[in-house]
Amino acid sequence: MIIWQIGKIVVLKNNFFEKAKELVKQTGDRATYHRIRTLCLLLEEHHPLTHREIEERLNVKEQLDRVTLYRVLEWMTKKNLIHKIAGDDRVWRFRVNTDLHSHHHAHFICTRCTKVTCLDEFKLKPNPSLPIGYLLHDIELTVKGFCAECT
Amino acid sequence: MIIWQIGKIVVLKNNFFEKAKELVKQTGDRATYHRIRTLCLLLEEHHPLTHREIEERLNVKEQLDRVTLYRVLEWMTKKNLIHKIAGDDRVWRFRVNTDLHSHHHAHFICTRCTKVTCLDEFKLKPNPSLPIGYLLHDIELTVKGFCAECT
């Protein structure tokens, strides 16, 4: 447990590496270094990240092939450790699924700076009416506009 | 005004070319052949089309450069003649904006056949609460699952 202090803001930084390791092991698949490291990063983050952003952050300390990262992210999505969000710039953004942060909420995307924010306030009604024969898997609600910094 | 009959279903096919021409002229910008032709096609269609799908349909009769089509679609979006929908396959889909078909409704995307259907039934509440400083421009609600043909 590390404590960061930025100005007057105190941030408690939990031991995300151990948490990530545990979560990866729980899937039953191999607990590889890159899987743990990537999940660890996503656990730390407060907003969804693109493949590029993740790659840049991870490559600061140790090299990681971009194809491997694509496969790691794909695997984590399949294992429900993370979820991905389709942006207006045709780029996926990834965010960890925790108990607190399920993917049943809306996302805000700033059309000026392209940053994505999760709108946890927004609750969606779980069973909308669909045409006959249609099967619902997921609902994605995206709000577009300018964020506080871009207004 | 042409009438088509498929089995017992009678379809009235309006003069979309003249309608398209009129709509393009109303913008004040140049009423070019490709703009009119593309809008004409989208007026006829019952569901959103990708750039590819539009290109294929238009190239049946006369050649049209793909870059020009990209620019025509971009222009029509800017002029609010059409709107585009972000799909899970990282491909834009375009659909005409008519008075009846505003873009304030939800879209269903089949994750098996990738077809997109407009859910005109779905109404969205117009003013959701956002964090302070955030400015809303648009809401996009996408429902994912299997369509009637893929279930």
Added chain:
DNA sequence: AATCAAGTGCAACTTGGTTGCATTTGATTA
């Protein structure tokens, strides 16, 4: 320590979309 499928790195590829620039065209004007 030996085993071997699962995971990784690398190169080559695919695809949707963009950019720069020379040529053509549609509305305006003479």
Added chain:
DNA sequence: TAATCAAATGCAACCAAGTTGCACTTGATT
């Protein structure tokens, strides 16, 4: 009707996100 000229188009080259194939490496199991 012909001249004009910015707007629109066609073409080639480019870009970036994501995928595929295959040889090499590694983590769990024995």
